[in-house]
Amino acid sequence: MTDRRPTINDVAARAGVSKSLVSLALRGSDKVSEESRAAILAAAAELGYRPNAAARNLADRRSRTIGVLLHDLHNPVFAEVLDGVQEITRQRGYRTMLVTGHGDPEREESELAGLLEFQVEGLILISHRLDPEVARRVARERPVVIVLRHDITGPGISTICTDDRAGGRAATEHLIGLGHSRIAHVSGGDSPIARDRQAGYEEAMTAAGLGADVLVEPGSFTEAGGRAAMLRLLERAPQATAVFAANDLSALGALGALHDTGRSAPADISLVGFDGMSLAALGSLRLTTMAQPLTRMGQLAAQRLFERIESPLSRTQRDVVVSELTARGTTAPPAA
Amino acid sequence: MTDRRPTINDVAARAGVSKSLVSLALRGSDKVSEESRAAILAAAAELGYRPNAAARNLADRRSRTIGVLLHDLHNPVFAEVLDGVQEITRQRGYRTMLVTGHGDPEREESELAGLLEFQVEGLILISHRLDPEVARRVARERPVVIVLRHDITGPGISTICTDDRAGGRAATEHLIGLGHSRIAHVSGGDSPIARDRQAGYEEAMTAAGLGADVLVEPGSFTEAGGRAAMLRLLERAPQATAVFAANDLSALGALGALHDTGRSAPADISLVGFDGMSLAALGSLRLTTMAQPLTRMGQLAAQRLFERIESPLSRTQRDVVVSELTARGTTAPPAA
DNA sequence: ACGATTCATTGGAACGTTCCAAGACGTCTG
DNA sequence: CAGACGTCTTGGAACGTTCCAATGAATCGT
Structure with missing residues (x-):
């Protein structure tokens, strides 16, 4: 990358307006004249401008990102839960940051630390192996929802599981x-x-x-x-x-x-x-x-998380979803 | 979150040193006296300080993150490729940001845009459905490695696939x-x-x-x-x-x-x-x-990507790995 | 025709880091 | 004992955004 990427100032200069107006226009504010808006959009497109998420997160003090820690990606069960999580997360205009710990508590803890440094606004832990004390410590910093494990409780921790x-x-x-x-x-x-x-x-x-x-x-x-x-x-x-x-x-x-x-x-x-x-x-x-209603559990996890992100003082929940026996082809009466 | 999270300044104040020294100490510089280092580490631990990745990325102008776009998480093939990618990425001290596009080109493009806003330093596209022109445009901004698809070429694009x-x-x-x-x-x-x-x-x-x-x-x-x-x-x-x-x-x-x-x-x-x-x-x-040697392909993809991240002027590669017939139980001579 | 009101726009401060040039304080050298 | 050097430390500028209070211009009612 020899050449610097264009910033909001470059766009402003090119469109002949101030950086503040560019910021406003690009976020779709209605208090920008049609004329300015058009000039700004054109300038941004010509320069190939991309907002810098790091700068934005810093200025906003929020990342619009939630973190998901899961065991690994091989067990398709997790993929199904994740589908539910991502559906809700996308709806809210958030993004998901995904890490895997492979059942190693130390690695899980370090991945979690990485997520927290990224200022994720909440965490969903799917079938983790963390030390309960670590989970509780994290929950003091950010809302946490634990899916598929119900033995860890504490302030700030919601759980979604089946009986x-x-x-x-x-x-x-x-x-x-x-x-x-x-x-x-x-x-x-x-x-x-x-x-x-x-x-x-x-x-x-x-x-x-x-x-x-x-x-x-x-x-x-x-x-x-x-x-x-x-x-x-x-x-x-x-x-x-x-x-x-x-x-x-x-x-x-x-x-x-x-x-x-x-x-x-x-x-x-x-x-x-x-x-x-x-x-x-x-x-x-x-x-x-x-x-288990896996995708539903993922959705529920994300919903519970957003409830707590939006009102941090709301109560944590413990949801128990019902699993149903699905009889397919591997069971039958015993041979006579 | 009623209370603000501690910053490097809070740590500095508590340890009785300047923020610059805290920054040095926390990143393990050897030009910090033992005494200061101990005080800083203690203060950071007491406050539960976590560096803010957004601020760091902004100041460094690098994210130490690569982006991975994959089709979805249900086909276990992708999980295996991803294992290889993450192994190398971890070794390098980078993190992986993972998104899925579910085969929808528009959604893939928007997810990709999100990754680029995060200032990812390179991209790995696993079995994507992007318009070739979009892929080429992205490759002008960041090194790109495409895995499991070999029909898109262009400056800045490496590919890993089998024949x-x-x-x-x-x-x-x-x-x-x-x-x-x-x-x-x-x-x-x-x-x-x-x-x-x-x-x-x-x-x-x-x-x-x-x-x-x-x-x-x-x-x-x-x-x-x-x-x-x-x-x-x-x-x-x-x-x-x-x-x-x-x-x-x-x-x-x-x-x-x-x-x-x-x-x-x-x-x-x-x-x-x-x-x-x-x-x-x-x-x-x-x-x-x-x-196909899926995990190996993931490793190779990450290696190629890092080569180009480290020396942006190095040539892109087209790697073709060999697949082997693995005879298991579903083939036999035809019934007589 | 004049203050009040609305609308579009602006510059500067903040966000939490890293980097850099420079400073303080000893210690060594001749 | 002056100067050079080393080690540790520092304040300030930068990174690219968003937010805010303030400004200027246009419109309005009376």
Whole structure:
């Protein structure tokens, strides 16, 4: 870039007016004469003028930007939530600044710091792994909405999530309702969400008098984790006729494990996932799942955030959305 | 936010030094005495000081940020490219600003304008639909690297892509090599990439003396498009034993269509995709595909971009990476 | 025909940083 | 002991905007 970019002063000089008037005209003020407006617009176009967002943000003391931290972009679940967030954000004329932390709390914290330096006006954290104390500290600076995790509370923090325990219960009851009794659970590890979904499973089993059959195989919310867990399960509990996997991604891994060992769902084993990511509906997968309204959750998150951006003193909210069992092709009554 | 955030002046006052020294200390200069440094760091921590990125960018006249425009976040292909981009970007101490255009040229252009207002130092366009003239205009302002599309050239534009025509040929040859002759193509519509892949298909067919069997069913690079195209194909060409789909996502749709009509791959029809998105390897899908080195392409894109950011006069590059046929579970010789 | 009112326009201060030339204070050299 | 040099520190200008109070010009009512 040898030549400096044109500034508002260059435009003003060319149009023969003051920089203030250029500023006004470019932002569409109605107190600029038609004549000046035309001259200014023409000058700006000829010079290829672009406003400098850094200068504008500095002068305004606002960035019209919200920050979104998410786990990663590979799990399509996050993309769906993000769609909802961006829809609302665009409507409001804000932009979204997106960072990923890959589940590493330190990295997440540093990405968050970057967002705050950019003067984002609010933050949406989607499935993060931050230390609760860090989240609370951030919430003292800016409104925060946490999506898909409900265990962190504090002033300035709103949450959007589903009732994971009830969901785990419903998923399990679906299998029980089909006639299964030897139902195992591929868990999602020790995250709060995973624990809730597992608790729901255990509750449903106990309530149905199947407490003795509770069988949990630890997984990790990933495809690989689900695959490995399912393989271990097939060894350890060959009598199982159904599996509830803690999320769709690990359910897909489990499905792969079944496939690799010459089995299939629901013929050999019925399988239910959790999340409702649209890819899992796809093609030959047709995964039965507890579907969360992901895009809706994203919209709601953004709405709640803007409420607090606009009136910082308004109360934080805890929204619980309902998930619904979506029966597709991987569950059926047990083979006789 | 009733109370103003602390600035560098507040830190300076508290530490009993000048703002200049605070600025130096916070950026790790070695010409600050240990004593001052400690006082400054302590004061900054006590106040919860965060540098204001807008002010910094304005003063430096650089943002240490690159902009990435991508189609959307649902196709996991883009997430994989992005991983590569972000890896390099992080290494350089830059941040990435991510926007999506959802294939709408106007929206893409407006998102791009936003990035340029933020003074991004360079741009990576992943599978965009911009008007070539717009892309060239932008490239006059900032270095641009285009990934997954090679038809736009001009000063300031580098490209990273694979040889889509050769890839289309290789995918088709794989099917021919397995003994198929009635091979159809589910195309990706009329984008340049789609046209190249289709041309490769036609070349391979013709070269194998199967020119008369060329059969193209228009699709759209989406799951729904692939599904619909496959359904039409089953009506229109029941004799086909193999299909080359223009990308993995539409191949997955095609797979779903097969499934829905009581068929499967490769038993009834062999199926090859294109892209190499990791989700398609997953579970029971095991899609055979022409795999592009997606993450590598992202890394390369970022490297090329930084070369041009660092020496703006260096030449732009056109990198062509090789894709490889990855035979998984959806292709086999035709049924006897 | 004159003050009041409206309208379009202006210059300057602010926003929070970085950079630069220059200053204060010691210490060394001969 | 004067001058040169080093180290640490400083105030002020710049970056490109927006906002505000003030200005000048035109129009109005009486």
